[in-house]
Amino acid sequence: MWDESTGLMLLQGVGESLYMTLVSTVFAYLIGLPIGVFLVTSAKDGIRPRALLFKILDVIVNLTRSIPFLILLVAILPFTRLVTGTTIGSTAAIVPLTLSAAPFIARLVESSLKEVDAGIVEAAQSMGASNFQIVRKVLLPEAKPSLLVGGAIAVTTVLGYSAMAGFVGGGGLGAIATNYGYYRFQNGIMLITVVFLVLIVQIFQGIGMKIAISLDRRK
Amino acid sequence: MAELRCGILSDVLLEIKHLKKSFGDTEVLRDLSLDVHTGEVIVVIGPSGCGKSTFLRCLNGLEKVQGGEIRLKGNLITGSKTDWQKVRQQIGMVFQSYDLFPNMTVLQNLTLGPVKVQKRSREEAAETARKLLARVGLAEKENAFPRELSGGQKQRAAIVRALILNPEIILFDEVTAALDPEMVREVLDVILELAKSGSTMVIVTHEMQFARAVADRVVFIDGGEIVETSPPEEFFTNPKTERARKFLNMFQFDKRKEEP
Numbered sequence: 001m002w003d004e005s006t007g008l009m010l011l012q013g014v015g016e017s018l019y020m021t022l023v024s025t026v027f028a029y030l031i032g033l034p035i036g037v038f039l040v041t042s043a044k045d046g047i048r049p050r051a052l053l054f055k056i057l058d059v060i061v062n063l064t065r066s067i068p069f070l071i072l073l074v075a076i077l078p079f080t081r082l083v084t085g086t087t088i089g090s091t092a093a094i095v096p097l098t099l100s101a102a103p104f105i106a107r108l109v110e111s112s113l114k115e116v117d118a119g120i121v122e123a124a125q126s127m128g129a130s131n132f133q134i135v136r137k138v139l140l141p142e143a144k145p146s147l148l149v150g151g152a153i154a155v156t157t158v159l160g161y162s163a164m165a166g167f168v169g170g171g172g173l174g175a176i177a178t179n180y181g182y183y184r185f186q187n188g189i190m191l192i193t194v195v196f197l198v199l200i201v202q203i204f205q206g207i208g209m210k211i212a213i214s215l216d217r218r219k
Numbered sequence: 220m221a222e223l224r225c226g227i228l229s230d231v232l233l234e235i236k237h238l239k240k241s242f243g244d245t246e247v248l249r250d251l252s253l254d255v256h257t258g259e260v261i262v263v264i265g266p267s268g269c270g271k272s273t274f275l276r277c278l279n280g281l282e283k284v285q286g287g288e289i290r291l292k293g294n295l296i297t298g299s300k301t302d303w304q305k306v307r308q309q310i311g312m313v314f315q316s317y318d319l320f321p322n323m324t325v326l327q328n329l330t331l332g333p334v335k336v337q338k339r340s341r342e343e344a345a346e347t348a349r350k351l352l353a354r355v356g357l358a359e360k361e362n363a364f365p366r367e368l369s370g371g372q373k374q375r376a377a378i379v380r381a382l383i384l385n386p387e388i389i390l391f392d393e394v395t396a397a398l399d400p401e402m403v404r405e406v407l408d409v410i411l412e413l414a415k416s417g418s419t420m421v422i423v424t425h426e427m428q429f430a431r432a433v434a435d436r437v438v439f440i441d442g443g444e445i446v447e448t449s450p451p452e453e454f455f456t457n458p459k460t461e462r463a464r465k466f467l468n469m470f471q472f473d474k475r476k477e478e479p
Contacts, residue, residue: 128308
């Protein structure tokens with residue numbers, strides 16, 4: 001059971017898992033960050049209250065967040081094929097991972113931006129700053145430490161989902177754990193994949209927190 | 220001196236007519252009219268909850284008004300088409316809670332407005348910021364973060380942050396209310412100096428001694444309306460209205476009687 005190919009396979013699994021996780025998280029932020037920003041600015045106490053826009057975004061985020069990941073993954077298979085040309089493998093898994101992480105990230109961003117003191121937003125307004133300038137130069141920079149903590153949470157959550165994607169042919173450590181541990185009862189390999197997953201989570205969480213603390217000038 | 224200044228500088232910078240403001244069903248400002256002349260220092264006093272902070276916030280659009288009009292140099296700024304980004308650059312504001320950007324240095328706090336909003340060059344903004352910081356005794360603090368400053372230093376930096384945009388008028392909203400007593404003086408001295416150099420200001424404060432020293436006119440607000448407008452000496456020694464007298468009496472203490 002233990003030979004060179006096992007080691008290679010595990011390494012490849014780590015690589016695939018990281019690939020799925022990081023690429024999905026980046027895409028999910030491209031969608032989730034603007035939604036999170038609009039959730040804050042269009043809210044009733046936001047800098048540009050827009051009740052309808054807020055309601056629509058709020059409902060979309062809640063709806064997509066309530067769909068269990070495995071159901072979403074299966075439900076959007078046609079869309080996944082349309083985007084990536086296939087429904088199995090790591091690249092295909094990126095599509096459902098991105099779509100399920102985006103609303104989650106929108107909420108993380110929303111809560112980070114809401115932590116920014118309303119007083120400093122008014123201070124920026126009283127300088128004559130535009131709403132765009134307030135978002136770009138005050139809200140996002142002042143929320144940076146909190147956004148980074150959110151980023152670490154997002155990456156580790158996506159990693160967990162990516163292991164689930166492995167269960168249905170998504171590749172990565174999840175696929176290895178399923179194929180060897182679940183179907184062939186090779187508990188050793190399954191344990192190793194779990195150890196790898198724990199290590200990756202630790203590293204991402206640790207890096208995220210470290211940067212966040214070093215950037216925070218409030219205390 | 221107050222009369223002298225008002226007499227010479229007769230042009231109206233800020234014209235407030237029949238201002239009305241309510242939060243839901245609660246009327247906060249009933250019918251408020253006031254002219255602020257160029258170079259004039261108006262001190263607004265009144266009991267807590269009388270609407271004086273709301274009044275100030277209406278002047279730069281942080282609160283929407285429900286009636287009346289405000290004109291800045293003759294231009295209506297209470298209409299629906301008001302470009303508040305432009306107007307607010309002319310009406311600076313300093314807040315009770317300083318509201319410096321906590322993750323920026325003092326210098327970054329000061330240059331954000333001139334560079335990003337007014338599109339002035341970074342070099343010029345930094346140079347002006349340093350000059351102003353020196354003027355308020357904070358020359359050494361340009362690279363400090365707000366948390367490293369005392370309350371008084373934060374508020375002086377916040378005043379500079381408003382000044383650097385070259386506003387026509389500056390609004391001060393109870394800027395010493397959150398400060399420890401020993402730091403109040405250093406902030407008030409800065410404002411006094413600004414008054415001497417001819418800045419137009421509307422100041423909401425609870426510091427009566429300071430009001431008396433800095434004001435050209437004292438405006439007493441109670442229950443959402445202006446009850447009395449007088450030169451400071453007259454207001455503090457011989458108020459015209461009963462309500463103002465009552466308010467001022469709250470700051471007086473009778474001597475304890477049991478002298479041996």
